Amino acid sequence: xxxxxxxxxxxxxxxxxxxxxxxxxxxxxxxxxxxxxxxxxxxxxxxxxxxxxxxxxxxxxxxxxxxxxxxxxxxxxxxxxxxxxxxxxxxxxxxxxxxxxxxxxxxxxxxxxxxxxxxxxxxxxxxxxxxxxxxxxxxxxxxxxxxxxxxxxxxxxxxxxxxxxxxxxxxxxxxxxxxxxxxxxxxxxxxxxxxxxxxxxxxxxxxxxxxxxxxxxxxxxxxxxxxxxxxxxxxxxxxxxxxxxxxxxxxxxxxxxxxxxxxxxxxxxxxxxxxxxxxxxxxxxxxxxxxxxxx
Amino acid sequence: xxxxxxxxxxxxxxxxxxxxxxxxxxxxxxxxxxxxxxxxxxxxxxxxxxxxxxxxxxxxxxxxxxxxxxxxxxxxxxxxxxxxxxxxxxxxxxxxxxxxxxxxxxxx
Numbered sequence: 195x196x197x198x199x200x201x202x203x204x205x206x207x208x209x210x211x212x213x214x215x216x217x218x219x220x221x222x223x224x225x226x227x228x229x230x231x232x233x234x235x236x237x238x239x240x241x242x243x244x245x246x247x248x249x250x251x252x253x254x255x256x257x258x259x260x261x262x263x264x265x266x267x268x269x270x271x272x273x274x275x276x277x278x279x280x281x282x283x284x285x286x287x288x289x290x291x292x293x294x295x296x297x298x299x300x301x302x303x304x305x306x307x308x309x310x311x312x313x314x315x316x317x318x319x320x321x322x323x324x325x326x327x328x329x330x331x332x333x334x335x336x337x338x339x340x341x342x343x344x345x346x347x348x349x350x351x352x353x354x355x356x357x358x359x360x361x362x363x364x365x366x367x368x369x370x371x372x373x374x375x376x377x378x379x380x381x382x383x384x385x386x387x388x389x390x391x392x393x394x395x396x397x398x399x400x401x402x403x404x405x406x407x408x409x410x411x412x413x414x415x416x417x418x419x420x421x422x423x424x425x426x427x428x429x430x431x432x433x434x435x436x437x438x439x440x441x442x443x444x445x446x447x448x449x450x451x452x453x454x455x456x457x458x459x460x461x462x463x464x465x466x467x468x469x470x471x472x473x474x475x476x477x478x479x480x481x482x483x484x485x486x487x488x489x
Numbered sequence: 490x491x492x493x494x495x496x497x498x499x500x501x502x503x504x505x506x507x508x509x510x511x512x513x514x515x516x517x518x519x520x521x522x523x524x525x526x527x528x529x530x531x532x533x534x535x536x537x538x539x540x541x542x543x544x545x546x547x548x549x550x551x552x553x554x555x556x557x558x559x560x561x562x563x564x565x566x567x568x569x570x571x572x573x574x575x576x577x578x579x580x581x582x583x584x585x586x587x588x589x590x591x592x593x594x595x596x597x
Contacts, residue, residue: 218545224539225518225566232519233537247536255542263549329549 199238201230211253213392215262222409224465262330264386265338269322272342275379276315279349281370283356290360298357310350319343320407332394339387346376402473421475425465435459503543505581512578515569
């Protein structure tokens with residue numbers, strides 16, 4: 195039996211450390227093998243593997259890169275899934291019986307879930323656009339996966355609430371297109387989240403103020419607003435929007451004020467409950483803890 | 490301390506350096522490593538394995554494209570700059586000029 199060369203031993207260690215599977219892994223290992231063969235021809239196998247770096251570090255860097263690529267792809271799929279579900283939901287509403295009146299509970303669920311889906315998808319898209327050409331830390335990748343997953347679940351809930359509130363008959367293809375895309379996108383999101391979790395399962399959660407990404411994407415100046423002020427502005431705008439929408443539909447002032455109040459309460463509740471998973475804010479105690487940082 | 494600082498600086502500029510050496514001509518990973526070492530006079534000691542995650546990242550960003558090609562009788566993955574990669578090289582040169590001149594003025 196021929197002895198194992200330093201390059202073979204190195205590649206075996208590298209392959210054992212790599213988490214990703216499939217075509218991208220085969221291409222990477224092949225490139226490393228070619229590189230080491232070239233280097234060994236000039237300076238010997240031992241020197242070639244030494245210059246290549248510790249296999250665990252090389253594997254971790256490559257796993258992180260593949261996870262980042264999958265995260266960006268999954269975000270595109272998630273945004274498409276949310277848009278398609280929006281289309282399917284509109285088709286469902288359009289197909290509802292003309293005299294159908296939605297029960298208040300389902301109507302509130304519908305509006306809140308729709309807004310959560312839109313906000314989570316916008317946050318994920320902004321993050322992915324900013325980081326699509328940069329290295330992504332595992333906490334940032336986990337945050338991206340959470341935002342995508344939340345957007346998809348909320349989009350599904352929006353459609354479910356619409357269906358439960360307004361039963362009717364519509365085109366099966368139109369109605370199924372959204373949920374089908376949501377399922378495909380959810381699979382992509384989970385696939386992207388898995389290597390990020392393996393790379394840094396116990397690491398700190400990322401915090402990414404929404405306006406920081408917007409500032410890098412648009413050429414106009416965007417003010418630096420803290421989470422508290424952002425919540426205040428968003429709540430006022432959402433409540434004013436709800437009031438005007440209801441008044442536009444000929445509701446009484448008292449009825450429109452009630453809708454605006456419900457909207458404001460829903461925005462505050464969503465911010466409190468979903469703010470941390472969406473990376474909008476974190477506890478002050480966590481801010482003081484070492485290692486906690488914005489990704 | 491200096492070696493650690495140099496490694497940190499390198500990590501932050503590896504993508505720009507790779508794009509710059511790729512601007513000469515398309516090349517496979519090993520050749521790019523050789524160009525980096527040659528053009529820096531051996532001062533930039535990059536772990537060669539870190540070139541590949543960086544090249545894949547540049548490909549994700551659309552700065553480089555790659556394909557398997559026959560080279561010296563062997564099949565290798567050859568990278569080339571895209572149009573957006575060329576723009577990134579110019580931007581990265583400009584950014585470095587501004588940064589290095591500012592640091593130079595402070596350090597004296």
